[in-house]
Amino acid sequence: MKNLLYALAWIGGLGSVVSRSAGYQQAENLPSIDSTISEKYDLDSTVLSISTVASNLNATWDMAWGPDNWIWFTDQDGKVSRLNPNTGQIIELLQIRDYYRKRLGLMSMVLHPDFKIHPQVFINYSHIQSDSSIVSRLVRYTYDGKRLTSPLLLYQIPGYLGHNGSRLVISKDRKILWATGDLKHKETVQNPNFPNGKVLRLNLDGTIPKDNPYPGSPVWSMGFRVPQGLAYTGNGNLFVAEHGDATDDEVNQVTKGASYGWPDIAGFCDLPDEQGHCPDSAVAPVKAWTPTIAPAGMDYYNGTIPEWKNALLLTTLKDQSLRVLLLDVKQEKVVSESIVFSGKFGRLRDVCVSPTGDIYISTSNRDWNPPANFLVKADDRIIRISRSGLIPKHKRMAKEQSHEESSDAASLYQSYCQSCHKEDGRGVAGSFPSLVSSSRLSGEKSTLIRFLLKGSQSPSGEAMPAFSFLSDTQLAAVSSYVRDKFAKGASEVSAYEVTEVRKAN
Ligand code: HEC
Incomplete structure (x- = not known):
């Protein structure tokens, strides 16, 4: 229809x-x-x-x-x-x-x-x-x-x-x-x-x-x-x-x-x-x-x-x-x-x-x-x-002219997450949820990893992209980074845990 x-x-x-x-x-x-x-x-x-x-x-x-x-x-x-x-x-x-x-x-x-x-x-x-x-x-x-x-x-x-x-x-x-x-x-x-x-x-x-x-x-x-x-x-x-x-x-x-x-x-x-x-x-x-x-x-x-x-x-x-x-x-x-x-x-x-x-x-x-x-x-x-x-x-000197691929967590966040969730993690009201005190973020690690790998469609129609294209190391780094920064006290995510979730799905 x-x-x-x-x-x-x-x-x-x-x-x-x-x-x-x-x-x-x-x-x-x-x-x-x-x-x-x-x-x-x-x-x-x-x-x-x-x-x-x-x-x-x-x-x-x-x-x-x-x-x-x-x-x-x-x-x-x-x-x-x-x-x-x-x-x-x-x-x-x-x-x-x-x-x-x-x-x-x-x-x-x-x-x-x-x-x-x-x-x-x-x-x-x-x-x-x-x-x-x-x-x-x-x-x-x-x-x-x-x-x-x-x-x-x-x-x-x-x-x-x-x-x-x-x-x-x-x-x-x-x-x-x-x-x-x-x-x-x-x-x-x-x-x-x-x-x-x-x-x-x-x-x-x-x-x-x-x-x-x-x-x-x-x-x-x-x-x-x-x-x-x-x-x-x-x-x-x-x-x-x-x-x-x-x-x-x-x-x-x-x-x-x-x-x-x-x-x-x-x-x-x-x-x-x-x-x-x-x-x-x-x-x-x-x-x-x-x-x-x-x-x-x-x-x-x-x-x-x-x-x-x-x-x-x-x-x-x-x-x-x-x-x-x-x-x-x-x-x-x-x-x-x-x-x-x-x-x-x-x-x-x-x-x-x-x-x-x-x-x-x-x-x-x-x-x-x-x-x-x-x-x-x-x-x-x-x-x-x-x-x-x-x-x-x-x-004259040559100028730095290119971005390198990186597994540095802060730059991964900047490259892949910040455009929606913003630098301070607070997102855009009505479109992209705030990561600050998000229970999905601070909660069970394997659920979070699966969510990041698969992406999601929010009720407002906005999409959270699937991040399965990131390597296990990159995904672990960026997950640990956001948990540390926005869900204070939440434990680190290891590359091994990402590998395991990927295998199980
Ligand atoms: C294109 C915009 C966009 C990008 C880029 C993006 N997200 Fe999201 N994110 C969303 C949307 C939309 C939702 C809500 C999805 C839903 O409700 O199912 C969401 C939800 C989340 C949630 C759950 C928040 C909650 O409490 O509901 C987490 C955690 C999260 N994103 C982490 C990340 C991480 C980490 C990255 C970078 C690797 C990222 N997002 C990149 C749009 C984005």
């Missing part, structure tokens, strides 16, 4: 948008440059200059460089604005009323590539219908020189509180590509009759292109979990970045009709129960991460910072860093990765490159899953990174 309702909610078609107040608390925009960040940052040979361009935003999800040389951006609270990157002036273009923000809200946006002839903006947001079902809307607005007006609903698919994706891009042949999340409906991700866990492809009027791989369907490729990054490289290759479950965040090259494995395969096809699915399906990722980093917006860079030329720039939420993924000449493979700004600005949601090679990143510290250091003063922000000079040769 649930599935039937879900299928019925997938309706495409044209129509006008009805307004309805969503009533979410809004942040105020301060139209002046905040000077809390203004500093230098050294790469191998280049000095970067970093400055805050806008502040007091509200989880800025998407930024696009406009034809007017302003940054057009969306905030999760339904606002679309223009930002003058030189003066910090912000002009509001639109306040959507019918968005639904429990966790998400207004998400992605893309501008028409022929904006001078077609001053159109395509945006995607969550909406709740009168029957309480959540949908994800693709709506086209027209810029009248002052405001975004004349909304036209181009396409609508089922939505959910989370796991919606999303990201939008427009191809050279003027199709809109839309990365959608699995909506926690894993069973339909590999089914082309459903729009979840896909890259969808539509004409700019919302109709379905004739050369899509499944006739009459918007599906272009499938097998994604929660994609929030979508970007073309200089030579026109399309890449998508997605959130994994307990393991394996991924970047994939998107091609017509291909499948990328989820939910049968996470990351590379390397585990025993994944291998049955390998030969015929599933394109391997160009990059995967375990522990997960929660990748969000991504853009291609070929600007004036020499260390970062020909790279995908990828923002991360959980890891709070910018990943620089250098590509090979064909722009098909990732040849190296460097990590910058770790923990410096909090969660990073999107990146945007200016024609002169400056980079803008947006923070997302006011979203539903705030970081432990929430809120940094003046969050959320848009921050500019630009090349300011060269480091003298004698001072």
